[in-house]
Amino acid sequence: MTVKDVVKNENIVWHQHLVTKETRSILKKQKPAVLWFTGLSGAGKSTIAGALEIKLVELGYHTYLLDGDNVRHGLCQDLGFSDHDRQENIRRIGELAKLMADAGLIVLSAFISPHRAEREMVRNLLPNNEFLEVFVNTSLSECEKRDPKGLYKKARAGEIKHFTGIDSEYQQPLNPEIALPAGSQSIDALVDQCLNELRVREII
Template sequence: MSEQEAIVWHQHSVTKTSRAALKQQKPAVLWFTGLSGAGKSTIAGALEVKLAELGYHTYLLDGDNVRHGLCRDLGFSQQDRRENIRRIGELAALMVDAGLIVLTAFISPHRSERDMVRQMLPETEFIEVFVNTDLAVCEKRDPKGLYERARRGEITQFTGIDSAYEAPLHPDIDLPAGDATLDELVQHCLDVLQNRGIVAK
């Protein structure tokens, strides 16, 4: 028997169901995806504030933040980017097991990567949120100056410029972030969560 074969999942006495019951909520992952500058972190952050005000237990995983620690050893090659998403998916799944409502804000440009994370969770616990902002709007915002650098050739394989973004075909939540206010976008997310029984009406 190899060392890998000797590894088994340890079943704890305190279960996901009991952890969620203590928090009086249904755990889930809201996976915000979209181009750089689309508004993922802004919307996810505002939604987390609203959920906290309503008494829900949450955690927000942001793309930049995780690269300061959990994924600091990864670069930006296609292989490293996929590994980045895999690690975040595994972490999000553990947080859901702890009974939390998890919000994530990552470009995650490939459908296969998002599907990989979806398969880590029960079907009802993965909510794909497409922050649907046109490239022109994202470039105009360009909060970090990344699009300008990519256009000058200083950054290569930049999503939306010389690397493809595969928009969700059937997102659970489609946010027209270029055409609505932040409050309207947050309320739309809350409406979906209420309809799914994750947030009380």
């Protein structure tokens, strides 16, 4: 970091606007939250998050779904898959999710996010009880069997390096707010589990 960068940072002050998160939440008749879906590639993160979003919208709630592949088409298109780039990918998404929660939205984020420290980094950006870690618990063998994008086959053939679950570590959540046994239950049942938790926490 240069002296110029330090001076610039010292002169940046957060501007507190008069319309607050609380006001936006009251208008939307919901509490803001970030549901962070994590799991191996092919576990069902985007599928479950998408089905949950449809159900929430049908019930009249205001949502936004952030998907790993979609974000890399724009916001994070300059990043690769090294450990450093993956960390920066999650940092950017976390900051974006924080802004969306400030808008009063229920944010559904579907990312492998393989390291616990990165997921905790996002949790620490948000107030208590606003971040819900959702572990989509599908075994590696089941994910390889599904292999919807053919990525495991490429990884096993050495065509993709640093692939989570093959030659790059995935650290399972230790105490997720929601643990979904995605390899053994229907999508509808998993969505209902998420909805029940949101009701218990009075988010909806």
